[in-house]
Amino acid sequence: MKIIVLIKQVPESTEVRINPETNTLIREGVKSVVNPFDTYALEEGVLIKERLGGTVVVMTMGPPQAREALQDAIALGGDEAILLSDRAFAGADTLATSRALAAAVRRLEPYDLIICGKQAIDGDTAQVGPEVAELLDIPHVTYVRRIRELEPGRAVVERMVEGAVETVEMSLPGLITVVKDINQPRIPSLKGIMKARRTTIPVWTPADVGLPEEVLGLRGSPTTVEKIFVPQVERRGEMIEGSPEEVAEVLLSRLQSVGVL
């Protein structure tokens, strides 16, 4: 089986600070890690390889330092890694990101399965997986909590939806996004860390993936972020005073007036 795992490098904590003057994120001093959900995607790929044989190729798009995320992925059992990095990729929304990743995946054909985490903890969009699948014209299943059957050309997976579990059969090549229930990621082995140091990670540019720059990065992105702000959580509240019975009565009548009870 040839498995491709798409990962993203994200800030370790989502507790962000904002510069009130420029209204931009303060990124300094925040450590970068592999997106936690992607570690489950990687682990699932490595588990499949260990069971059925094959290779796991890990890919990300990002600034040059995203190489660290790929090295971590190799230490955790990935065989090869590819970094898409170029100024022309910068500022991409999910569609422009998906175009770059899909074009790069095409260079790796034939493959059996692409695995992504269900979403990244910074953007929280969950869009890149399905968009990559559409651009590659392969089927996809999101929120997979278990791979029940896997053979060349076919998989049966369990997918979590609201209050229920779907069992879905899909043809391969295909793409799945996985949730945390699917496995328990291992910690890197010494051997893996040594291997990560030895492995060279090629850097691909728009020319390498065969796409013109105008469909990539900021210019190729249909959406633009116009503003970011820290949400204001304050409300003008009413303080209810009195004995426990009195405050309970007042509160219940307030709740009744908004349609509760």
Next chain:
Amino acid sequence: MAGDMSDLIRVLADLCTGCEACVGVCPTGAIQMREGTARIGDACNLCRACVSACPAEAIEVVVTGRGEVGEGQGVWVFVEHRRGQVAPVVYELLGQARRLAESLGTQVTAILAGEGVAPLAAELVARGADGVLVVEDPALGDLREEPVTTALADLVGERKPEIFLFGATALGRSLAPRLAARLGTGLTADCTGLDIDPERRVLVQTRPAFGGNLMAVVVCPRHRPQMATARPRVFRSLAPDPSRQGEVVTFPVDGSRLLGRTRLLEYAEEVIETVKLEDADIIVSGGRGLGGPEHFQLLFELARLLGGAVGASRAAVDAGWIPYYHQVGQTGKTVAPKVYIAVGISGAIQHLAGMNSADVIVAINKNPQAPIFKVANYGIVGDLFAVIPALIEGIKRRRS
């Protein structure tokens, strides 16, 4: 890259007076003066602040073939359904779509795909749709992403909507990106705010990012339709109005084109003993102020009477008083109930991140300085062991 945006936005050099009004308003610093004339560089995100600011009307946005701005008409809502039941988020989206359509002077259309779904159309009209487009085929029965994408892409190509909204459900968050990629347009996930900027006639989409610590305002200026998913329980559905009239049109579809490579083998509802936290209209949540695991019984009793669920702060979960799946907040669940009753919870930012979109927040805490009171609609400073039993008694009395 050369700093050239002239295929998208340009300064008419003969009209530019060199007043630099545009330079000051540009949020991305993309405009520089060269030889007394403004030049727009490639940091431009086409927000058009400069177009509005220019007193000489010297800046124009070039509508390219890619953009086709203004071609779209109408606000569409995708109708998610299962076993003949419309997902509640659809009615919420219809309510919001009405507001958007009224600011745009256009119509709301519900997009109803499936098999044997036409009977659902009347309720969609009663809930705010001006029209319903029905697409029926056996291949659409289970709303699998691939055939539905094909059917919706055909509809969009034919009717060209301006805005297309989906619920941010498991299905919506899987289907909408597939369709957006097929159409080559933008999609904004999990919106909590949707408004129209009348001047630019664009959909202004507000969404949380970084686990709710930041809000982002996103637009899709050049591509149509503008697509968004919106979180359930953020917008209000309209009360059904059976007197509303709407046109129900069946759109013919060639079933042989509706190919899909996934197949639903089984659908199993998970056995859930109590109301799920994320689905609860009312949540009674406990924190460190409860003082021990045994006191959660009080909250369970209150929640049961209200038909709600019990949540908890991280402090209570970390103390081992209640299992993790009750945890609300940054590292727990994000909830948006109609009423959130925070009992003995101080209100750390990470907790607020998980519940501050509740419609009504009630705080009960003995410390008047607790930050939870800043976000509360109703605050009670007092002893929870007196107030909660009084609430329980009060509800029982009203019911008897």
